[in-house]
Amino acid sequence: MxxxxxxxxxxxxxKYHQRAKLSMETTLVLLKPSCVQRQLIGEITSRFERxxxxxxxxxxxxxxxxxxxxxxxxxxxxxxxxxxxxxxxxSPVVAMAICGVEAVQVVRAMTGFTNGxxxxxxxxxxxxxxxxxxxxxxxxxxxxxxxxxLARFFKPEEIFDYKSAxxxxxxxxxxx
Ligand code: IDP
Ligand code: MG
Numbered sequence: 001m002x003x004x005x006x007x008x009x010x011x012x013x014x015k016y017h018q019r020a021k022l023s024m025e026t027t028l029v030l031l032k033p034s035c036v037q038r039q040l041i042g043e044i045t046s047r048f049e050r051x052x053x054x055x056x057x058x059x060x061x062x063x064x065x066x067x068x069x070x071x072x073x074x075x076x077x078x079x080x081x082x083x084x085x086x087x088x089x090x091s092p093v094v095a096m097a098i099c100g101v102e103a104v105q106v107v108r109a110m111t112g113f114t115n116g117x118x119x120x121x122x123x124x125x126x127x128x129x130x131x132x133x134x135x136x137x138x139x140x141x142x143x144x145x146x147x148x149x150l151a152r153f154f155k156p157e158e159i160f161d162y163k164s165a166x167x168x169x170x171x172x173x174x175x176x
Contacts, residue, residue: 022175025103026056026159030138030148031094033087034129036060041094044124044137047110048098052170057097057159063088070152071138080133087133088168095153106147162172 002077016071031041049055068085075081098107112119116129116136129135140146150159167176 010121022101023114023143024099024101024176025143025146026097026099026150027104027107027140027146028153029095029096029107029140030136030153032134032136032138033090033093034131034134035136036091036094038128038136040128040136044128045094045096047124048096048107051100051106051110052166053100053109054105054164055096055106056099057154058094059158060092060094061153062092065089067075067152069147079155084133097150097154097159101171104140104143107139111137 031044035041035044045055045058065085068088069076072081072084075084078084088116100106110124111123112123114125115132116125116134119126119129119134119135121127124137125135140149164170170176
């Protein structure tokens with residue numbers, strides 16, 4: 001009897017542990033002018049959808065120097081920053097809030113290395129980019145930065161917390 005009970009307790013603890021370590025996250029993706037101009041909006045968006053990620057927010061916007069200086073604050077002093085800013089203002093971008101279990105690292109892995117020429121085939125940059133700068137997408141690199149970047153590009157009411165009808169087929173019961 002006590003054996004059965006301890007097995008039951010172990011199962012519950014295991015499930016609790018799994019539940020505790022998996023986090024539903026929302027991350028920021030920008031489809032850059034290199035994506036918009038090359039008419040890849042649908043193709044790249046569909047990669048995220050096919051993976052099982054949920055699009056929680058999506059809008060086209062024209063970026064300004066002000067938002068780019070904030071967004072790329074870590075690069076403002078670099079010699080290539082003026083060219084980077086110009087490339088990001090060359091046409092509107094599409095900003096997306098993308099949601100899923102551990103979405104930040106999943107989307108980042110889908111994005112691939114910064115330089116498209118070094119990015120692995122199968123990643124977005126590895127399949128669509130030949131450049132270090134014109135590399136199709138931006139994706140948040142940490143949960144903390146995702147929260148900051150989402151607040152930079154979206155008002156709270158522009159991110160929708162609807163439930164995916166397919167959730168039970170995308171995740172197991174103990175994953176979400
Ligand atoms: P990430 O987009 O892979 O996170 P970051 O180092 O954060 O890479 O750089 C932001 C963006 O700045 C890159 O996606 C790319 O467009 C541009 N960039 C980064 N390094 C260079 C460079 O050495 N030359 C030109 N552009 C660069
Ligand atoms: Mg970055």
